[in-house]
Amino acid sequence: MKIRAIGLVAAPLVLLAGCSAPAPVATDSPVSVVRFENCGIPVTFTTPPERVVTIKSTSTEMMLALGLGDRIVGTAFQDGPVPDEWAAEAEGLPEISDFMPSEEAVLDLEPDLVYAGWESAFAADAAGERDELAGFGVATYVQPAACRSAQVPGKLDFAEIFREIGEAASIFRVDAAPLIADQQAALDAIVPDDRGLTALWYSSGTDTPYVGAGIGAPELVLETVGLTNIAGDIDQTWSSLGWESIVDADPDVIVLIDADWNTAQSKIDLLESNPATARLSAVQHDAYLILPFAAGEAGVRTVSAAASLADQLKELDLG
Amino acid sequence: MTRPGLAVAGVTVRAGSVTLVDDAGFTAPAGALTALLGPNGAGKSTLLRAVAGVERPAAGTVEFEGEDLLALPRRERARRLALVEQEAGTELPLTVRSVVGLGRTPHESVLGGRDPDAVAAIEDAMQTAGVAGFAAREFTTLSGGERQRVMLARVLAQQPRILLLDEPTNHLDVAAQLEVLGLLGSLSAAGTTVVAALHDLTLAAAHADTVVVMAHGRVVANGPTAKTLTPKLVREVYGVDARWIDNPLTGKPMLAVARAVIE
Amino acid sequence: MRRAGSRSTRPALIGAGLVIALLGSIAVAVTIGAADLAVGDVIGSVLSHLGIGTSPLDTLRDGIVWELRLPRILTAAAVGAGLALAGAVMQAITRNQLADPYLLGLSSGASLGAVSVLLLGVALLLPVAAFAGALAALVLTLGLASALGRITPTRTVLAGVAVSSLAGAITSFVIFWTVTGDSYRQILGWLLGSLSGARWEAVAIAGGALLVVGVPLALSGRILDAFAFGDTTAASLGVPVQGARWALLAATALLTGAMVSVSGAIGFVGLVLPHAVRLLVGPGHRALLPLSALVGAVFLVWADTLARTLFDPRELPVGIVTALIGAPVFALLLARRRSEA
Numbered sequence: 001m002k003i004r005a006i007g008l009v010a011a012p013l014v015l016l017a018g019c020s021a022p023a024p025v026a027t028d029s030p031v032s033v034v035r036f037e038n039c040g041i042p043v044t045f046t047t048p049p050e051r052v053v054t055i056k057s058t059s060t061e062m063m064l065a066l067g068l069g070d071r072i073v074g075t076a077f078q079d080g081p082v083p084d085e086w087a088a089e090a091e092g093l094p095e096i097s098d099f100m101p102s103e104e105a106v107l108d109l110e111p112d113l114v115y116a117g118w119e120s121a122f123a124a125d126a127a128g129e130r131d132e133l134a135g136f137g138v139a140t141y142v143q144p145a146a147c148r149s150a151q152v153p154g155k156l157d158f159a160e161i162f163r164e165i166g167e168a169a170s171i172f173r174v175d176a177a178p179l180i181a182d183q184q185a186a187l188d189a190i191v192p193d194d195r196g197l198t199a200l201w202y203s204s205g206t207d208t209p210y211v212g213a214g215i216g217a218p219e220l221v222l223e224t225v226g227l228t229n230i231a232g233d234i235d236q237t238w239s240s241l242g243w244e245s246i247v248d249a250d251p252d253v254i255v256l257i258d259a260d261w262n263t264a265q266s267k268i269d270l271l272e273s274n275p276a277t278a279r280l281s282a283v284q285h286d287a288y289l290i291l292p293f294a295a296g297e298a299g300v301r302t303v304s305a306a307a308s309l310a311d312q313l314k315e316l317d318l319g
Numbered sequence: 320m321t322r323p324g325l326a327v328a329g330v331t332v333r334a335g336s337v338t339l340v341d342d343a344g345f346t347a348p349a350g351a352l353t354a355l356l357g358p359n360g361a362g363k364s365t366l367l368r369a370v371a372g373v374e375r376p377a378a379g380t381v382e383f384e385g386e387d388l389l390a391l392p393r394r395e396r397a398r399r400l401a402l403v404e405q406e407a408g409t410e411l412p413l414t415v416r417s418v419v420g421l422g423r424t425p426h427e428s429v430l431g432g433r434d435p436d437a438v439a440a441i442e443d444a445m446q447t448a449g450v451a452g453f454a455a456r457e458f459t460t461l462s463g464g465e466r467q468r469v470m471l472a473r474v475l476a477q478q479p480r481i482l483l484l485d486e487p488t489n490h491l492d493v494a495a496q497l498e499v500l501g502l503l504g505s506l507s508a509a510g511t512t513v514v515a516a517l518h519d520l521t522l523a524a525a526h527a528d529t530v531v532v533m534a535h536g537r538v539v540a541n542g543p544t545a546k547t548l549t550p551k552l553v554r555e556v557y558g559v560d561a562r563w564i565d566n567p568l569t570g571k572p573m574l575a576v577a578r579a580v581i582e
Numbered sequence: 583m584r585r586a587g588s589r590s591t592r593p594a595l596i597g598a599g600l601v602i603a604l605l606g607s608i609a610v611a612v613t614i615g616a617a618d619l620a621v622g623d624v625i626g627s628v629l630s631h632l633g634i635g636t637s638p639l640d641t642l643r644d645g646i647v648w649e650l651r652l653p654r655i656l657t658a659a660a661v662g663a664g665l666a667l668a669g670a671v672m673q674a675i676t677r678n679q680l681a682d683p684y685l686l687g688l689s690s691g692a693s694l695g696a697v698s699v700l701l702l703g704v705a706l707l708l709p710v711a712a713f714a715g716a717l718a719a720l721v722l723t724l725g726l727a728s729a730l731g732r733i734t735p736t737r738t739v740l741a742g743v744a745v746s747s748l749a750g751a752i753t754s755f756v757i758f759w760t761v762t763g764d765s766y767r768q769i770l771g772w773l774l775g776s777l778s779g780a781r782w783e784a785v786a787i788a789g790g791a792l793l794v795v796g797v798p799l800a801l802s803g804r805i806l807d808a809f810a811f812g813d814t815t816a817a818s819l820g821v822p823v824q825g826a827r828w829a830l831l832a833a834t835a836l837l838t839g840a841m842v843s844v845s846g847a848i849g850f851v852g853l854v855l856p857h858a859v860r861l862l863v864g865p866g867h868r869a870l871l872p873l874s875a876l877v878g879a880v881f882l883v884w885a886d887t888l889a890r891t892l893f894d895p896r897e898l899p900v901g902i903v904t905a906l907i908g909a910p911v912f913a914l915l916l917a918r919r920r921s922e923a
Contacts, residue, residue, distance in 0.1 A: 275782075373818055407814070425819055
């Protein structure tokens with residue numbers, strides 16, 4: 001674990017992992033035009049956005065973490081409940097749609113920024129194409145870890161996650177340092193498991209599982225807690241993986257992603273009912289680690305996801 | 320005393336509220352060629368199909384050698400009676416031999432292969448019909464006349480006692496027409512009961528032993544050709560003038576026809 | 583052109599060759615897979631389950647062979663045979679060389695059933711829902727065809743197109759309405775046709791259907807041949823035209839429904855393989871039906887083996903492989919027919 005010196009680490013309080021974020025600190029300066037490229041598209045923010053529509057949980061939670069919840073005018077396609085510390089704040093947030101919103105519904109809220117956790121949100125049949133929204137005076141921003149068309153990230157590490165937090169914060173002219181410091185501290189506090197265990201990150205799929213692969217958030221989390229990903233050599237963020245390969249690798253531990261549309265329990269039932277997978281050592285020992293879907297994508301919950309897994313691992317007695 | 324043969328009685332065929340054939344009956348003697356005559360729309364095809372059992376008539380019986388053919392199971396009936404319908408064609412690349420082989424269908428069991436009797440029947444049929452020379456050619460590449468002969472070979476392979484044909488000389492040139500009718504004549508002479516629907520009056524009159532004349536779905540006359548096909552009947556049914564003369568080429572009786580003189 | 587004497591023996595020889603090829607294919611395919619298992623160990627494992635000796639593999643790897651690979655391969659053989667057979671029969675019944683087993687709304691109905699379970703959470707087993715969907719679509723198709731008057735092959739095909747479109751539209755709607763990024767992958771695998779979920783239950787369903795429905799169907803070549811010149815000629819040859827057609831249709835639908843319920847709508851097997859077999863043995867159905875089934879079995883065993891090993895450790899839905907192979911082969915067949923005509 002690296003100890004990073006990120007500028008002014010000015011937090012005087014000892015913050016435990018996942019505590020509430022500090023109040024926003026405006027860092028105004030005379031030259032406050034923020035300019036950079038986002039998924040290959042140049043974006044410019046002359047003033048901090050005040051009316052934000054968030055799509056997918058990662059963007060909503062990023063804003064809540066930075067204490068910007070009051071600027072959210074609408075959310076869409078959320079992946080599950082927000083962590084407890086923001087639950088109260090999140091309750092008041094208006095939900096546009098359970099799935100991708102239409103461009104009209106988005107524009108109806110008169111946002112000045114649409115902040116999406118998936119790049120596919122900016123399609124004509126979803127929230128609208130980025131240049132078209134720009135024509136309406138609406139800025140657009142994609143979580144950089146999710147860029148697919150350009151500036152596709154390489155292997156994800158926490159440096160990138162913290163960079164993205166900083167980039168998001170800069171858009172709103174708030175100070176990311178306290179949040180990053182909290183996250184770093186929480187990260188430092190994680191003791192990786194030393195038993196040299198292998199793991200499967202099982203997201204969905206019955207006939208052919210969809211699993212966390214080698215270069216995305218799943219890989220980062222597994223590495224952080226000291227687990228070796230059996231799909232780690234696949235050069236993708238997530239990938240489909242045949243049962244035969246999984247059974248052949250016989251992972252010691254299975255991370256189960258829990259979502260409303262595909263629960264962890266249903267995956268356990270499937271594993272146990274299938275004669276081929278019932279003999280997996282992880283199934284025989286009930287060696288399951290559970291993670292909510294939203295925590296599995298790269299964002300402000302990645303550190304706490306790793307911490308949660310580390311805690312669950314400690315409880316696991318594999319005989 | 321009439322020779323045994325096909326005795327059709329009281330056949331009525333309806334389609335919805337329209338009656339296509341009304342209480343039709345006739346006898347076709349065994350070992351004779353019977354021509355089924357009548358203008359277009361008289362009901363010839365329908366009657367043939369009803370007799371063949373291909374379409375269920377609303378009423379009627381078809382007796383042959385003491386059996387009611389319509390009451391028989393299909394396969395049994397198909398072993399006694401074969402039908403060559405008009406304009407039957409296929410797009411499948413079947414060889415002549417395969418087409419002729421279809422005639423054996425009523426004689427075959429589900430699992431059985433071709434027995435030697437069947438092979439002999441097929442070869443004989445092809446010889447008789449004069450198609451053995453191109454047995455391996457594809458049916459779709461044949462001329463109209465050749466195809467008609469293959470269809471005849473098919474029903475011959477079926478080895479029926481009764482042969483029904485619907486307009487077998489359609490679309491054939493004159494030489495082929497005479498050939499087909501000559502073949503039918505020799506088949507009937509060999510004992511098969513042959514009934515052929517024909518539209519060409521002169522051709523029918525020259526070759527058929529017996530005629531059945533239909534008009535508007537009813538049978539209006541049935542009997543030996545020369546006696547039944549009187550000029551008066553022809554005028555009534557067909558609206559043309561006719562006279563029996565001797566064919567100068569063959570010496571046999573021939574029906575000459577001409578447009579009716581308007582009185 | 584074909585010679586007279588060899589006609590009846592040639593299909594028999596080809597059939598015997600295909601049976602050997604099928605057994606050989608199954609034996610070889612079970613040794614191939616993402617997990618690196620020695621051929622001898624695999625054989626030993628299979629034999630141990632048949633009662634001969636003990637397995638040289640540990641329980642897990644033994645499970646790979648006996649619970650994952652073998653049932654999948656056997657299902658592939660059964661499904662391939664069933665679909666090719668159904669396709670050949672369907673082409674004969676509808677007198678349409680472009681017919682496939684799914685023509686009467688069967689695959690669209692099955693897809694709708696599958697989507698109901700996978701996306702709407704209807705509490706049925708997937709194969710049951712898929713089968714029910716297929717049958718419902720068939721009933722609708724036949725009902726529509728008869729409502730237009732006397733049922734003819736053309737009417738039936740048209741009604742099938744209408745029902746397929748309707749079922750397809752509803753399926754698309756359900757997918758669009760409910761799907762999230764992840765679940766789309768699952769339904770896509772089913773829509774493209776996949777054998778990765780085939781376990782011993784699937785073998786029972788597909789194999790059972792093949793035995794109970796497929797075998798009688800494969801022996802119905804004589805009747806199908808009689809239809810070559812149309813209904814009247816068939817009737818005059820002693821074939822119960824309406825009854826035979828209904829029976830054949832029902833059998834084809836049952837067979838296809840059972841196959842689709844375990845593997846989704848695998849394309850091109852029912853469409854292309856009968857044509858390929860026709861090139862070998864001619865259009866006579868007595869030989870065409872059983873040989874199509876055998877060719878279908880061998881083909882799908884290998885297509886599925888490719889699907890699960892080409893991009894090891896990832897798997898392709900087998901429907902993609904059959905389409906990739908089937909489409910160019912079909913184009914070739916068409917080109918050959920045109921040049922012969």
